[in-house]
Amino acid sequence: MSIKRTLLSTAVGFGFATTIASMASAEEITIATVNNADMITMQELAPAWEEATGNTINWVVLEENVLRQRTTQDIATGGGSFDIMFIGAYETPIWGANGWLTPLNDFADDADYDLEDVFQLVRNGLSADGNLYALPLYSETSFTFYRTDVFEAAGIEMPSEQITYTEFAELAAAVHDPDNGMYGTCQRGKAGWGENMAFVGTVANAFGARWFDEDWNPQLDSPEWNAAVTYYVDLMLDSGPPGASANGHNENRALFKDGKCATWVDATSAAGDVRNPETSSVADKTDFVKAPMQATAKGTGWFWSWALAIPASSKKVDAAKSFLKWSTSKEYFELVGETKGWVAVPSGTRQSVEEDARRVEAAPFAPAVVEAILSVDPADATLLPTPYTGVQFVAIPEFQGIGNYVGQQVAAALAGQSTVEEALANSQDFAVREMTKAGYIK
Amino acid sequence: MARAVSNRTKTLNTIVAGTLGFLLFFPILWIVVLSFKTEENAIRAPLEVLFSSGWTMDSFSAVQARSDYFKHFSNSVIIAVGSTVLGLIIAIPAAWSMAFVPSKHTKNVLMWMLSTKMLPPVGVLVPIYLLFRDFNLLDTRIGLTVVLMLINLPIIIWMLYTYFKEIPGEILEASRMDGATLREEIIYVLTPMAIPGMASTVLLNIILAWNEAFWTINLTAANAAPLTAFITSYSSPEGLFYAKLSAASVMAIAPILIMGWFSQKQLVRGLTFGAVK
Numbered sequence: 001m002s003i004k005r006t007l008l009s010t011a012v013g014f015g016f017a018t019t020i021a022s023m024a025s026a027e028e029i030t031i032a033t034v035n036n037a038d039m040i041t042m043q044e045l046a047p048a049w050e051e052a053t054g055n056t057i058n059w060v061v062l063e064e065n066v067l068r069q070r071t072t073q074d075i076a077t078g079g080g081s082f083d084i085m086f087i088g089a090y091e092t093p094i095w096g097a098n099g100w101l102t103p104l105n106d107f108a109d110d111a112d113y114d115l116e117d118v119f120q121l122v123r124n125g126l127s128a129d130g131n132l133y134a135l136p137l138y139s140e141t142s143f144t145f146y147r148t149d150v151f152e153a154a155g156i157e158m159p160s161e162q163i164t165y166t167e168f169a170e171l172a173a174a175v176h177d178p179d180n181g182m183y184g185t186c187q188r189g190k191a192g193w194g195e196n197m198a199f200v201g202t203v204a205n206a207f208g209a210r211w212f213d214e215d216w217n218p219q220l221d222s223p224e225w226n227a228a229v230t231y232y233v234d235l236m237l238d239s240g241p242p243g244a245s246a247n248g249h250n251e252n253r254a255l256f257k258d259g260k261c262a263t264w265v266d267a268t269s270a271a272g273d274v275r276n277p278e279t280s281s282v283a284d285k286t287d288f289v290k291a292p293m294q295a296t297a298k299g300t301g302w303f304w305s306w307a308l309a310i311p312a313s314s315k316k317v318d319a320a321k322s323f324l325k326w327s328t329s330k331e332y333f334e335l336v337g338e339t340k341g342w343v344a345v346p347s348g349t350r351q352s353v354e355e356d357a358r359r360v361e362a363a364p365f366a367p368a369v370v371e372a373i374l375s376v377d378p379a380d381a382t383l384l385p386t387p388y389t390g391v392q393f394v395a396i397p398e399f400q401g402i403g404n405y406v407g408q409q410v411a412a413a414l415a416g417q418s419t420v421e422e423a424l425a426n427s428q429d430f431a432v433r434e435m436t437k438a439g440y441i442k
Numbered sequence: 443m444a445r446a447v448s449n450r451t452k453t454l455n456t457i458v459a460g461t462l463g464f465l466l467f468f469p470i471l472w473i474v475v476l477s478f479k480t481e482e483n484a485i486r487a488p489l490e491v492l493f494s495s496g497w498t499m500d501s502f503s504a505v506q507a508r509s510d511y512f513k514h515f516s517n518s519v520i521i522a523v524g525s526t527v528l529g530l531i532i533a534i535p536a537a538w539s540m541a542f543v544p545s546k547h548t549k550n551v552l553m554w555m556l557s558t559k560m561l562p563p564v565g566v567l568v569p570i571y572l573l574f575r576d577f578n579l580l581d582t583r584i585g586l587t588v589v590l591m592l593i594n595l596p597i598i599i600w601m602l603y604t605y606f607k608e609i610p611g612e613i614l615e616a617s618r619m620d621g622a623t624l625r626e627e628i629i630y631v632l633t634p635m636a637i638p639g640m641a642s643t644v645l646l647n648i649i650l651a652w653n654e655a656f657w658t659i660n661l662t663a664a665n666a667a668p669l670t671a672f673i674t675s676y677s678s679p680e681g682l683f684y685a686k687l688s689a690a691s692v693m694a695i696a697p698i699l700i701m702g703w704f705s706q707k708q709l710v711r712g713l714t715f716g717a718v719k
Binding site: 030032034035036040043058059060061062063064066070073074077078079080081082250254258279 | 482485508509567568571572574575580581659660663664665667671674675676677678683
């Protein structure tokens with residue numbers, strides 16, 4: 001009897017202590033994020049983590065540009081409004097180097113997490129000065145989406161090897177049939193460093209252009225930039241949809257899925273959506289090849305990663321790390337695969353996930369995505385040497401302003417409001433002014 | 443004397459006014475239409491959206507399932523009403539003194555107050571953000587109430603000043619001669635006479651505070667976020683969210699639209715007051 005009573009009281013005491021301990025350690029964390037399919041999935045699955053840890057999550061969902069401005073302002077002022085931020089490959093190294101983010105190097109020692117399984121390129125893109133500052137949810141490069149049925153009907157075979165942009169323009173013109181609602185190509189035209197300049201930046205790389213020379217002198221008035229932007233404008237005017245300067249990723253994705261575009265060079269992360277018969281009318285008529293090249297094959301596919309980071313101002317680092325570990329772990333990807341389908345698993349992050357037989361079966365394009373991602377090198381993305389890293393962006397704080405301005409100028413040239421020469425001359429003046437003000441050049 | 447207007451001119455004016463009204467209202471109408479469509483149907487060509495696709499409440503259900511609408515709604519109500527009431531408490535004495543006891547600098551003070559509305563808000567974002575951080579006001583309803591009150595205070599004072607100027611000073615003098623104190627003069631004599639004007643001021647400022655989207659998004663996170671933050675959470679450059687964004691917008695604007703509809707007489711009077719002397 002006394003033994004029973006002792007065991008019972010011990011069990012009750014242990015349970016009570018555990019409850020008290022979990023209550024004491026239960027935290028409420030705030031996560032700032034964007035509104036996209038992968039993050040909505042995470043929001044839906046997060047209660048599993050909340051139940052397992054006793055912690056709770058406040059989600060602050062914002063439009064991408066608002067999120068960028070809001071998180072920048074909070075992190076730069078040490079506001080401490082957020083414990084986890086969903087940020088990209090552009091912000092992470094800059095903010096990390098500024099000491100605004102909590103280093104996540106301890107994940108390398110966590111055998112369960114298996115950081116080595118995350119693609120090296122992605123880890124490098126989210127690091128600064130040898131420290132890892134964010135854990136990736138999904139990563140992307142760009143490749144060419146094309147309509148197999150349209151090319152077949154036109155009697156054209158899309159080459160499997162990387163073609164040149166000149167050849168690409170010829171193919172787009174050959175299948176361009178606006179009278180029957182088919183545009184030869186749909187590309188981003190909406191102004192913004194993350195919109196039209198993502199595509200134009202890779203075209204510029206292909207044509208041998210670079211944003212800055214080795215001494216940070218802007219190169220936007222170079223013949224290479226002129227050739228690249230002239231090519232882009234001509235391509236869109238000859239084979240693009242009307243009003244292309246208003247189309248961003250979203251609009252082009254909708255056009256492509258609606259069967260209005262024969263080709264589209266854009267994010268690999270859209271492949272799952274385009275090949276999903278429930279959301280796309282061209283699911284079984286779309287295939288993928290590498291983004292075209294021209295003078296060089298370097299930097300012809302961009303690199304981007306959306307990742308989770310912990311601001312240095314967070315006071316709940318342990319709970320935040322626990323969520324980061326869960327939400328970017330192999331188990332999380334498995335959970336997404338089992339609940340949402342393997343085609344919906346965030347792509348381009350973990351090797352084991354991309355090689356998983358269930359993933360390959362559900363998403364036969366997965367190996368092409370991996371191949372495209374692995375072919376990108378942000379540290380060597382241009383024909384001529386540069387002092388910066390980044391494919392479609394330059395990893396310096398000043399780039400956001402410069403990229404947006406150049407994007408507006410290019411969009412104006414596309415809309416016929418200025419010539420390519422004027423657009424690039426304005427861009428060069430602006431870039432020189434900004435780089436001088438920032439102290440890069442005198 | 444009223445000018446004679448022919449029936450033909452009347453009809454023409456009605457058609458032009460109706461067309462203009464419809465054009466102005468069309469974006470809201472289109473948001474309402476899209477909110478009752480699926481995401482796939484919401485991106486079709488306009489005629490297909492209207493006639494070739496079904497109607498559904500799915501977007502409203504999805505929005506309600508993903509977001510706590512009532513929390514955002516109550517934050518909007520508290521912030522909009524709170525900032526207006528707080529503004530009135532400060533603005534009534536200020537407008538009284540400028541309307542009935544003007545000094546030679548009154549006009550300058552009024553112009554200075556109005557000039558603060560011309561400053562781009564983003565110019566003072568960082569200082570205010572730092573103040574909020576240091577006073578622990580970030581993501582609090584009280585902090586937002588104070589900021590919105592300060593932003594709208596010049597408009598409240600200007601509107602009340604214009605109303606008070608219409609009230610004969612002799613009536614206030616008479617109350618003083620009857621022994622009314624300053625407080626009694628303002629509360630029992632001035633305020634009842636200015637109630638129609640104050641109602642317009644209150645309505646207009648509630649609408650301004652309800653629709654304010656710069657400070658309400660920048661100074662909040664999870665706890666004090668009003669309906670403006672609720673809308674932006676459905677905006678996305680990646681993926682299709684037009685129907686849900688429209689549903690969220692309809693849910694956010696419906697309360698203020700209904701309020702504005704029922705009080706349009708007071709609103710129009712408030713907005714046009716002083717236009718005809």
